[in-house]
Amino acid sequence: MVAQKITIEPVTRIEGHAKVTIRMNPDGTVEHAYMHVNEFRGFEKFCEGRMVFEMPNITPRICGICPVSHHLAAAKAGDKVLGAPPPRPANLLRELMHMGQIIQSHGMHFFELAGPDLLLGFDADPAIRNVVGIIQANPELAVKAVELRKYGQEIIHTLGGRRIHPTFAVPGGVNRALTAADREAILAGLDATIATIQAGIAIMKDWAARNMEDINKFAVFPTGYFGLITPKNSLELYEGDVRLISRDGSELERFDIQNYLDIIAEHTEPWSYLKFPYYKKLGYPNGVYRVGPLGRLNISEQIDTPLANAELKNFKTLNDGKPVENTLYYHYARLIEALFAAERVGVLLADPDILSKDVQNTRYNPQPHGVGVIEAPRGTLIHDYTANENGQLTKVNLIVSTGHNNWAMSNAVDSVAKTYVKGPEIKEGMLNRVEAAIRAYDPCLSCSTHAVGTMPMIVDVENADGEIIQTLRRD
Amino acid sequence: MQDVPAALIYGYGNPDREDDGVAWHILSLVCQKLGRPAPSEPEEEFLSTGISPDIIFALQLTPEVSELASRYERVCFVDAHTGAIEDDLHTAPVESHFQSSPFTHHLTPESCLSMVETLYGKKPEAVLVSVRGYRFGFARTLSEPTSRLAEKAADWIINWLNEK
Numbered sequence: 307m308v309a310q311k312i313t314i315e316p317v318t319r320i321e322g323h324a325k326v327t328i329r330m331n332p333d334g335t336v337e338h339a340y341m342h343v344n345e346f347r348g349f350e351k352f353c354e355g356r357m358v359f360e361m362p363n364i365t366p367r368i369c370g371i372c373p374v375s376h377h378l379a380a381a382k383a384g385d386k387v388l389g390a391p392p393p394r395p396a397n398l399l400r401e402l403m404h405m406g407q408i409i410q411s412h413g414m415h416f417f418e419l420a421g422p423d424l425l426l427g428f429d430a431d432p433a434i435r436n437v438v439g440i441i442q443a444n445p446e447l448a449v450k451a452v453e454l455r456k457y458g459q460e461i462i463h464t465l466g467g468r469r470i471h472p473t474f475a476v477p478g479g480v481n482r483a484l485t486a487a488d489r490e491a492i493l494a495g496l497d498a499t500i501a502t503i504q505a506g507i508a509i510m511k512d513w514a515a516r517n518m519e520d521i522n523k524f525a526v527f528p529t530g531y532f533g534l535i536t537p538k539n540s541l542e543l544y545e546g547d548v549r550l551i552s553r554d555g556s557e558l559e560r561f562d563i564q565n566y567l568d569i570i571a572e573h574t575e576p577w578s579y580l581k582f583p584y585y586k587k588l589g590y591p592n593g594v595y596r597v598g599p600l601g602r603l604n605i606s607e608q609i610d611t612p613l614a615n616a617e618l619k620n621f622k623t624l625n626d627g628k629p630v631e632n633t634l635y636y637h638y639a640r641l642i643e644a645l646f647a648a649e650r651v652g653v654l655l656a657d658p659d660i661l662s663k664d665v666q667n668t669r670y671n672p673q674p675h676g677v678g679v680i681e682a683p684r685g686t687l688i689h690d691y692t693a694n695e696n697g698q699l700t701k702v703n704l705i706v707s708t709g710h711n712n713w714a715m716s717n718a719v720d721s722v723a724k725t726y727v728k729g730p731e732i733k734e735g736m737l738n739r740v741e742a743a744i745r746a747y748d749p750c751l752s753c754s755t756h757a758v759g760t761m762p763m764i765v766d767v768e769n770a771d772g773e774i775i776q777t778l779r780r781d
Numbered sequence: 782m783q784d785v786p787a788a789l790i791y792g793y794g795n796p797d798r799e800d801d802g803v804a805w806h807i808l809s810l811v812c813q814k815l816g817r818p819a820p821s822e823p824e825e826e827f828l829s830t831g832i833s834p835d836i837i838f839a840l841q842l843t844p845e846v847s848e849l850a851s852r853y854e855r856v857c858f859v860d861a862h863t864g865a866i867e868d869d870l871h872t873a874p875v876e877s878h879f880q881s882s883p884f885t886h887h888l889t890p891e892s893c894l895s896m897v898e899t900l901y902g903k904k905p906e907a908v909l910v911s912v913r914g915y916r917f918g919f920a921r922t923l924s925e926p927t928s929r930l931a932e933k934a935a936d937w938i939i940n941w942l943n944e945k
Contacts, residue, residue: 349919352919367795367797367919373840414843414844418844436879436892437844437879437892437896438879438892438895438896438899441896441899441900442899445899445900448899448900449900451844452844452845452847452848452896452900455843455844455845456845456848459843459845468824468825468826470796470823470824470838470839470840471823471824473824
C-alpha cells in the first residue's frame with residue numbers, strides 16, 4: 307500500500323472553514339494528523355471606528371451560538387474603557403444572563419452533539435447515531451433535554467427582552483432591572499433543570515464506567531490549563547483573575563486579564579489560519595494550555611455550590627487530584643459546569659440585590675484601553691479594545707475560546723487518528739472518533755452565518771501522488 | 782378564519798450578513814401582503830395577531846423550535862441557500878429525516894421535523910422556502926437578485942397559505 311492522505315472537511319459556505327488531514331504511512335498506520343482552520347478574522351477590522359458603547363450590540367453578531375458571551379465580554383471591556391465599574395446588582399444580572407447561556411449551550415452540546423456517541427456508541431449506525439436515536443432510546447429524557455435548553459434561552463430572553471440580539475448589558479451596567487414576576491418565573495423552572503442535568507451526569511458516569519478503556523486511550527495528553535478563578539480558587543465563569551496551571555497542577559500564573567499580553571502570545575503555523583496561544587515563559591509548544599470545561603475544573607479546587615462541588619470532588623479523583631488529561635472528560639466537566647450554572651441561578655435569584663434598580667453607573671472616567679473577559683461555554687473569551695479620547699475604537703483584538711484550544715484540538719485529532727484509524731479501509735466509526743475528538747472541545751467554527759444544508763463531512767483518501775482513491779461523505 | 786389550519790412561518794438567518802438574512806425580508810413582505818404591520822428591524826418581534834399564520838424570525842433553527850412547531854398543523858421554514866441547490870427560489874416539502882451536523886448547534890428543517898415527530902408525536906405539513914444568496918458581507922441590505930427573489934418567495938408563501 308502506498309502512503310496516502312485523508313482529508314476530513316466540514317464544508318461551510320462562507321467562513322469558519324476547517325478540515326482535518328490525516329497522512330497515512332504505506333503500512334496503513336497514521337503518520338500524522340492535524341486540524342486546520344480558516345477562521346473569519348475580518349470582524350475586528352469591522353469594529354474599528356465604532357463607539358465603545360456600541361460594541362455590546364455589535365459583537366454578538368459574530369456568533370449565533372454564543373452571542374451572549376460576546377455581548378457580556380464587550381460590555382465588560384466597555385466598563386474598563388469608559389472607567390465605569392457596574393453596580394453590584396448589574397453584575398448579578400449580567401451573571402444571571404451568562405448562566406442562562408451556559409445552561410443552554412452545555413445542555414445542547416451534551417444531549418444533541420456528544421450524547422449520540424455516548425449513548426449509542428461511536429460505532430453505531432450513523433443513521434441512528436443522532437438525537438433522534440436518543441429520543442427513540444429514551445424519549446422522556448429527550449423531552450427534558452429540549453426543555454433544558456429552552457430554560458437557558460428563556461433566562462436570556464427574560465433579561466435581554468428580545469429574541470434577536472438582546473440589548474441588556476451596557477458599559478457601566480445593564481439597561482433594565484429584574485422584576486419580581488420574572489424572578490419567580492425563572493425560579494419555577496429551576497428544580498426541573500437541575501434534575502435534568504443530574505440525569506445527564508448519571509448517564510455520563512454510567513458510560514464512563516463502561517468505557518474506561520476508550521477514555522484512557524482517547525486523546526489523553528498533558529497541557530497547561532487556563533481560566534477565570536475566584537480568590538479562593540473556586541470555579542468562576544463571570545469575573546475574576548485568570549489562573550494558569552502547569553500540566554502537573556502547580557500554579558504558573560495568576561493575573562489580571564488587563565495584563566494578558568504579558569503572559570500569553572500566539573504562535574502561527576503555515577497550515578492554519580487560526581493562531582496557537584501559549585504561555586510565553588514556557589514557549590511554544592511547551593506552553594500550550596487548554597480552556598473550557600476541562601481547563602476550568604482543572605484549575606479549580608472547589609465549587610461554591612453544593613451539588614456541583616460534590617461532583618467536582620468525584621472529578622478530582624479521576625487522576626488522583628492531578629489535572630485530568632482525558633479529552634472525553636470534557637463532557638463530564640461540561641455537565642458539572644451546567645449543574646453549577648443552574649445552582650448559581652438559584653443563588654443569584656436569592657440575592658437581596660437581584661431586584662435592585664441600581665443597575666447602571668453613568669459616571670465615566672474614560673481610559674485609552676480596556677480588556678473584557680468572560681468564561682464562554684467553550685472557554686475564555688477576551689475582548690481587547692483601544693479607544694481614542696472620544697471613546698471611538700482604534701484597535702480591537704478578540705481572542706475566542708476556540709483559538710485557545712487550537713493546539714489541543716489538533717493534537718487530539720492526531721492522537722485519536724493514530725489510535726483508531728487503520729488502513730487500508732477507513733471505516734465510518736474511525737472517522738467518527740476523529741470527529742468526536744474535535745466535538746469534545748465544542749469548537750465554534752462557523753456559526754455567524756448559515757443557510758440550507760448541513761456541514762457534510764468529506765473524507766478524501768489520497769495516495770502519495772495526490773490522487774483521490776477513496777471519498778467518503780456523510781451529509 | 783376559524784377553520785384555517787394553524788400555520789407557522791419560521792424564518793432564520795443572520796440579518797447582519799446581507800443575503801443570509803433574506804428570511805427576515807421575506808417574512809416582512811408576507812406581513813405586508815397579509816395587511817399586517819411589519820417590524821422595522823430584525824430585533825423587533827413580528828406581531829402575534831392571534832390569527833394564523835404566526836410569523837417568527839430567529840438567528841438559527843434550534844431544537845426547542847420542534848416543540849413550537851408541534852403546535853401547528855402547517856409549518857413553512859424560510860432560509861437562504863447557496864451552491865448545490867439548483868433553483869434560485871427553492872420550494873419543497875420537508876420530509877422528516879435527521880441529519881447529523883457534526884459540530885454545529887443548529888438543525889436542518891428535516892431534522893427539526895424529525896424531532897417534532899419523535900418527541901411530540903405530531904406530523905405537521907412542512908415546506909421549505911429558500912432563496913439563493915449572492916452576497917454575505919456585514920450589512921443588512923440584500924443584493925439585488927436576492928431582493929427580487931424575496932418578493933417571489935413571499936408570493937409563494939401567500940399562495941401556500943391560501944391552499945387550505
